[in-house]
Amino acid sequence: MRRKNAFMLFLTAFIWGTAFVAQSVGMDYLGPFGFNGIRSLIGGVALLPCIYILGKINKNSNEKGDVKTLAAGGICCGLALFAASSMQQIGIQYTTAGKAGFITAFYIVLVPVFGIFLGKKTGWKIWLAVALALAGLYFLCITESFSVGRGDIYVFIGALLFTVHILVIDYFAPRTDGVKMSCIQFFVAGILSMFPMAAFETTTVEGIMRSWGPLLYAGVLSCGVAYTLQIIGQKNMNPTVASLILSLESCISVLAGWAILGEQLSVREGVGCILMFAAIVLAQIPEKQSKNRQTAAL
Template sequence: MSKKFYGNLLLFLTAFIWGTSFVAQVLGGQSSIGPFTFNFSRNMVAGFFLLIIVIPFLSNRDKKANNGVAPAKGDQKTLLLGGISCGLALFFAMTFQQIGIMESTAGKAGFITALYIVIVPLLGVFIGKRVTLKMWACVVIAAIGMYLLSFKSGFDIGKGDILLLICAVLFSVHILVIDHFSPKVDGVKMSCIQFFVAGFFSLVLALVRENVVFANILESAIPILYVGILSSGIGYTLQIVAQKDTDPTVASLILSLESVFAAISGAIYLHERMTPRELLGCAIMMAAIVYAQVPEKRKLGKLN
């Protein structure tokens, strides 16, 4: 099977992990620690989780790939630049998401965050990314499905929702930054760097704006470990690895399934009941994702 298929499969797994993590984030937001302390903790857990994995076998793999020679200095600079860029984008996106989710529901937060399916192709146009008519159709269909899934009636937007909308823009930037750097560097190492960068800036804000108490962090250990290891450590790393072989618009469509998984997990663990309207929204979104995977017929006379 093709690299594209495996890449898309990893993105489906990422969407599942992210969607179920909204429950942990809601629980974390209801705990005695502030949003910046929560984000600092999850990023440090993710960073050290990857570091434990990276050190034992990635160093050996790199030496074998380069016949015992260390990677070129230019590659290290690109890796560092990519990690810092991704880390800054992730830090700002996580900050707005964690603050916004404290004033929203898991399902609604999943929907608004996943609006990057619309924002990614829009931003991509400005940097020369080509988006086909079929992809635009899939984006619109998926957005309709997300609306049915997440909004009970009307279009009520509160303060938390506005923050989550800003978060969606920032996650779109994060996706495009990954699209730029992921083919050039080791994805796991870049992911590890981004977590320590995001964790550092989260700690700075936590020390300035919150009362950081280690005992309170321990009380929230379960949601922090879940989000830190699964959502961040595994989820964001899978995203970076998978996006090497996937178009960013297609990637954003698949990742938008996190809103479906957020609604389902919210219904199971937080008793946020799903209505027939919400189930219809899930079905429409899934249809849009499946349609996006159907290969288009190439016109005769074109090589690409």
């Protein structure tokens, strides 16, 4: 189960990393709220047939959780997702992509820090993996002198909100149906995005038609598939380990730019990728049980 969950989270990171290409092209014709809103609604619609099929397959199984828990989880996840993605997208307009990637990746540190206040235990291997991941992300993302500006503050707020999103999923995922909760969160995030889109952006049918490819990729795969894999993969998974695996999105985005767009991968970025993968491997090594716990198990 641990390996299966880790693979799901890695696949999530892969889809998100490659989706940066689609998001970059789609933003040529749509504003940040318009793009996020439409792709979220597409993601929610894409999950409806999946829910129907899974319902037929598991017709005789007991329904996990109640409707109230499902609704609460979907709404809370949707609110957190809308707020986090909005802050990140706004911040990117005022800062560089490298700084935004590094600041957003602070959720790797913030998840275990927040987890301490929620009573979650984190071993020394996880903290060492966190340190390696941060070092890797620094080499991967920071290519210019670091300074704090308005955009950096927005992106940092987004990182805080992404941390909340991960912890909210960690709370609700074991208690309810993950696919249904994912569907609800996308409709919530998509509907909420429509209000600032109507107030601050000009969205045209022509712009949507020109962005249909990126919207479908970002909606069906990045939203409908990846976020659902995240919810399912995080079940009974240490949220710190989950955030480390998901942070591979940064490495994969660099590799996708090199493979698809012909962008060059520098030695510095290569070192960052190696450190990130080392952190993931370290985080997946199980802790040795103490003698007392082994004796008790016997």
